[in-house]
Amino acid sequence: MPASDFPEPLRQRLDEGLDALGLDRALAVPLLDYLALLLRWNRTYNLTAIRDPDEMVTRHLLDSLAMHPYLRPGALADLGTGPGLPGIPLAIALPQVHVTLVESNGKKARFLREAVRQLRLGNARVAESRAEALDEPGAYAQVTARALDTLAGIIAVGGHLLAPGGRLLAMKGIHPASEIAALPAGWAALALHPLAVPGLEAERHLVEVGRAA
Template identity: 75%
Template structure:
């Protein structure tokens, strides 16, 4: 723990441990996840990185929600588009040391936070690209793209589709089953599958939509 760490309220660590256990993830992930959460809570007071202020709510709606897709991406290269304060990219990088994560974020305050988080947690498998997704000049560089709260499927493909290698996949986090978005996919793209996700403590539906080029 760093001297700058913000003490987290009682119950936060227990909530995280219970959630990790329910998702079949190892307890060893808890210390780096809590270090990240502590940093996020501290920076959020000044920089307004996320509208969620309660650390216990952050455990469910940020950490566990991000980790719900951990089983679906374990290695290779991943670009997290419009990552904001690092969601789901940082939890995924913590969960999978073999996964090379590029955190794509154009907002300067959020990019500064991301660089500090990567440095403090010691995430050697994560880097920050301070850029809009459509301006990132790394065509075909990634095995997977993800976007958690960034746009419709068509919108994500429009700004980030160029980043995917042939055979790569878009892994989009959605709430209810996105029938209309799937129907509006651009020509040349298809849905490979839609997987329901279980997030401990989270009411409402979550789905992972897996898209690829035809």
């Protein structure tokens, strides 16, 4: 459906969610454009198991944007981004962040390139690659991953991408105490932030991981 055809209750839910996250309601226009494109492609390419637009607003858009206060300006690699989560919502909301959408699945990478083109995201690019094969060592101030692996697993495939002083920003559900305890030597959890996702009852946490001093 065109973005303008979304029902008013859904648009209102997104507006209220943006308010709760401290973000400008003007972002609803490009976010709904992205959602409309994702719904259209999902009918053919099965990019995400979530198909209900109302649920997508909460579990895709607002869930991705909940981490925005912890991002710095500069380069961000979103590993295993799938259909662009959280990378595309973050690129829409934070033009000062330059997002590389890392995805090895060909059909998802094609969708990502079309989304970047249609949404005119000058601060986003697509890298059709496995994270461990991305030959850009030390190129990123921040790396994120939403549902890729354990913290140790993310470090194993993407730690080489972080610049000195860089941070992994890993989105997790419940407090990931066991994953933090299993971090490899030389890495440490530097901060743990509970996230409040508007409309979502489940727990969310953002773990900041960096090289140990």
